[in-house]
Amino acid sequence: MLFLYVPKELIPEAEAQIRSEFRLEEWVQIVETGSANPLPSALHISAQRKEGISHLPDWYNVMPPFLFPEGIVWTRENLLALIYTKLGNYERVYELLSNNSLLLNDIDVLNRLQNGVPVSPEVLTCDFSPFDEYRLYHNSAILHHYAATADTFDPSRTRYFYQEALNAAPDSEYHAFTARHYAVFLLDSDLLEEAEVLIREALRFPLSSEGSTELKSVLCQVWMKQLVLPYDPALLEKLKQTLWEVLEEYQAQGRSADEGLLLVDAAQVANYSDSFAESLGYINKALEIFRREEMPELLAQAQYRKGILLYTWAKNGNPQFFRGAMEAFQEALKVFSREETPEVFADIHQYLGVIYSEIPDEVLKKSIWAGVSSASFQEALSFYRQDNYPYEYAMVCNNYANALTRYPQAVHSDNLKKALGYYEEALEVRTAERWPLERAVSLLNYVETCWHLGLDGKSSDKALYEDMLAKTKEARHLTQDPHVQAEADLHLEKLALLRDTLAAES
Numbered sequence: 001m002l003f004l005y006v007p008k009e010l011i012p013e014a015e016a017q018i019r020s021e022f023r024l025e026e027w028v029q030i031v032e033t034g035s036a037n038p039l040p041s042a043l044h045i046s047a048q049r050k051e052g053i054s055h056l057p058d059w060y061n062v063m064p065p066f067l068f069p070e071g072i073v074w075t076r077e078n079l080l081a082l083i084y085t086k087l088g089n090y091e092r093v094y095e096l097l098s099n100n101s102l103l104l105n106d107i108d109v110l111n112r113l114q115n116g117v118p119v120s121p122e123v124l125t126c127d128f129s130p131f132d133e134y135r136l137y138h139n140s141a142i143l144h145h146y147a148a149t150a151d152t153f154d155p156s157r158t159r160y161f162y163q164e165a166l167n168a169a170p171d172s173e174y175h176a177f178t179a180r181h182y183a184v185f186l187l188d189s190d191l192l193e194e195a196e197v198l199i200r201e202a203l204r205f206p207l208s209s210e211g212s213t214e215l216k217s218v219l220c221q222v223w224m225k226q227l228v229l230p231y232d233p234a235l236l237e238k239l240k241q242t243l244w245e246v247l248e249e250y251q252a253q254g255r256s257a258d259e260g261l262l263l264v265d266a267a268q269v270a271n272y273s274d275s276f277a278e279s280l281g282y283i284n285k286a287l288e289i290f291r292r293e294e295m296p297e298l299l300a301q302a303q304y305r306k307g308i309l310l311y312t313w314a315k316n317g318n319p320q321f322f323r324g325a326m327e328a329f330q331e332a333l334k335v336f337s338r339e340e341t342p343e344v345f346a347d348i349h350q351y352l353g354v355i356y357s358e359i360p361d362e363v364l365k366k367s368i369w370a371g372v373s374s375a376s377f378q379e380a381l382s383f384y385r386q387d388n389y390p391y392e393y394a395m396v397c398n399n400y401a402n403a404l405t406r407y408p409q410a411v412h413s414d415n416l417k418k419a420l421g422y423y424e425e426a427l428e429v430r431t432a433e434r435w436p437l438e439r440a441v442s443l444l445n446y447v448e449t450c451w452h453l454g455l456d457g458k459s460s461d462k463a464l465y466e467d468m469l470a471k472t473k474e475a476r477h478l479t480q481d482p483h484v485q486a487e488a489d490l491h492l493e494k495l496a497l498l499r500d501t502l503a504a505e506s
Helices: 008-019 076-087 090-096 101-114 130-146 155-166 172-188 190-202 208-227 233-253 257-272 276-292 296-314 317-330 342-358 363-383 390-404 416-430 436-453 459-478 481-506
Strands: 001-008 028-032 044-046 053-056
Touching: 001 008, 001 076, 001 296, 008 028, 008 044, 008 076, 044 076, 053 076, 076 090, 076 101, 076 233, 090 101, 090 342, 130 155, 130 172, 155 172, 172 190, 172 208, 190 276, 208 257, 233 257, 257 276, 276 296, 276 436, 296 342, 317 342, 342 363, 342 390, 363 390, 390 416, 390 436, 416 436, 416 481, 436 459, 436 481
Parallel strands: 001 028, 001 044
Antiparallel strands: 044 053
């Protein structure tokens, strides 16, 4: 529903213009100016005879952040064209504006931006009034940011237009509106400190509650990206508090989709804090919202996040949650297909490969789980190839090797040797220079598997002993991680005993 705010004396005229279009009155609600305030949403339009047709900044993110001119002249054609633009009927817009090339050009740019069609900023126009100068800089930045191709994207030009728009903004609300999207650009460019400073500066000035909320939402995204192991408790607490403030605002504003997305983020932050029950509560509430609002893509994304949550919980000593993680991932796969979203599809399968290999079940079913586990790892490896995704490829190889060591011998009689082969594949990618911790983990996994090859002290085991010793020593010196060093020390103790046995045999 679109809301049109007009003075009382002009309501009959507005009603007549809307009724002149087939069934348009079913999609437009006319509100008397002063009886209620328009929301800062693209679906709220104000129209007056003298001041013309105007819009507030779209803090509800209904449409792309493209700004229209101030005070568009109220004619039947202009009003109906803007209404149809907000309702997505661009075919009717082009018919109505055949004699207004300037407004038609702006709407055409918005249409192309909304549909992912590249647009050159050179098509933008400006009447050189103060607001239109700001609008030109803002829209130029938006087109450089969101509507460029891989060949035409120019980060320096994008930054230039964003900064000029900030300097030319007519008030703090529009300044914050530009700052919000500039911060997203900086966030995408990993310029996290600069993005945080920009948002904090914008928050110093008077803003609508919607504007303040959206800036805080982006600030939360910046902080989430700043989180690295070991997580900073102060940053986590600050992030949780701000997420909760934004969440309360979304609930008050009736923004169900945004509330659900924020709950997914809150679940991830709670997971970082090892607050698994809290995290599960957030994600289940998000799932409830997406089901109620019939948003299958967002529902699948939340199922994916729930799967990761339960997987993490299961790996932290609660294997009973593997089954719940499996069910959540399987629900997500109903939307994330191999054809449409191959990367997410592959990522889910690498999780499922681990789950199928570790899920508690009776012995007779273990061979079945081993089969589907192997199939899932193969699905992941078919996408994560060494040349395109080296880190992910090595991770899947390492996890597949771990799983092979748990498969029943009856399924693959050579599964231990096969596991060593996949560890070697992982080690080929996990070099000491690029990923020392990951390399140390794979080295120790390799050594652990070697112990299960039936070492009995025979002289033929000497070469294997030397290989195990070299890998253990390398892992011991690659990282200061206490868990890695403790495991390496245990292997070194066992290898010392094996050395004595080999010496006695020789």
